[in-house]
Amino acid sequence: MSAVIGVVAALAVVALLGLVLSVRVVKQYEQGVLFRLGRVIGVREPGLRFIIPVVDVLHRVSFRIVTMPIQSQGIITRDNVSVDVSAVAYFRVTDAVKAVVAIEDVHTAINQIAQTTLRKVVGQHTLDETLSETDRINVSIREFLDGVTSGWGVEVTLVELKDIQLPDSMKRAMARQAEAEREKRAKIINAEGESLAAAALGDASDVMMQHPLALQLRNLQTLIELGVDKNTTIVFPAPLMSTVAELGAFLARESAAAE
Incomplete structure (x- = not known):
């Protein structure tokens, strides 16, 4: 009787251990890629999933957007200027099977290809273009990366140049x-x-030529402005031609009065 109880207890322990080994939880932001004896047999959606212990292997793949800094790269621009450029890339997995089967380590691969792409794209532009046209460079890097990583089941959503260091x-x-x-x-x-x-002075001179009294009024205005400081002596030249004309008129009047 005790032997039977021992066998039942052993079978219960084995069954419990098998149940524990067969239970997997796929989180809401993940998908599970199920391998059975080395072959992909399907994708498992989020939730509680059961596998066959030892026979099945479940790889969980996150679908969240990953922020990946691209370390500073020494780059020679098209006009032979050495700059250090760093950037940041955002990507996410769109195909769980490709991300597991097509490439060994998708994060390391994207990091390496992003560094080489950064050097390649920035090196095709001059320094002025690199400083002023960052939006166009960002789009070029993203499109190139997206074309490479699409075969890995990954979509590059955004690339931004973060820092440009000049000598x-x-x-x-x-x-x-x-x-x-x-x-x-x-x-x-x-x-x-x-x-x-x-031009304004030329217009003013034309007006003064047409109206001689305007010049006299301007002279008086200048005297008023200079007369604010009363402790100085001001020698102000009178217009020569008008003075000569007035003197001639005065002599003519005196001559007429003497006759």
Whole structure:
């Protein structure tokens, strides 16, 4: 009787152990790829799943978006400038079977191909294009990566250049260039102001030629402005031609009165 009880207990332990080994839980963001004797027999959706111990192997694959930093790469741009560029890529698995069967380690593979693609794409652009056209470069890198990883059951959703490090000599050269550009704009603005002022003065002189009294009024206005400081002596030249004309008129009046 005791032997029978022992056998039953052993069978119960074996059955319980087999049940524990056969139970698998696939999370909501995962899919399970089931191998039976080395062959893929299907995909298991999220939930409680049972497998045959020893015979079956269940690989769980996450479908969440993965954030992968691309470490800084030393790159020579098309105009022979050395820069260090780092980026970040976002990707997710779209086909669980391909992600397990087509490639051994999908995360390591994407990291390596992303580094080489970053060097290749940025190296085809000049420094100015790399600094000003980052959106176009991001799209080019993403499209190239997506074309390679689609066969692995992976979709690259986004690539962004994160940091661009320039040599100190290039930073100083760009600072000098920016300073020269600002000086050029300042000189152009100053020249435009002088041109407008000259045109306005020309118009004012035409008006004064048509109205001689306007020049006298302007002279009086200038005297008023200078007269604010009363502790100085101001020598103000009178218009020569008008003074000569007035003097001639005065002598003519005196001559007529004497006759």
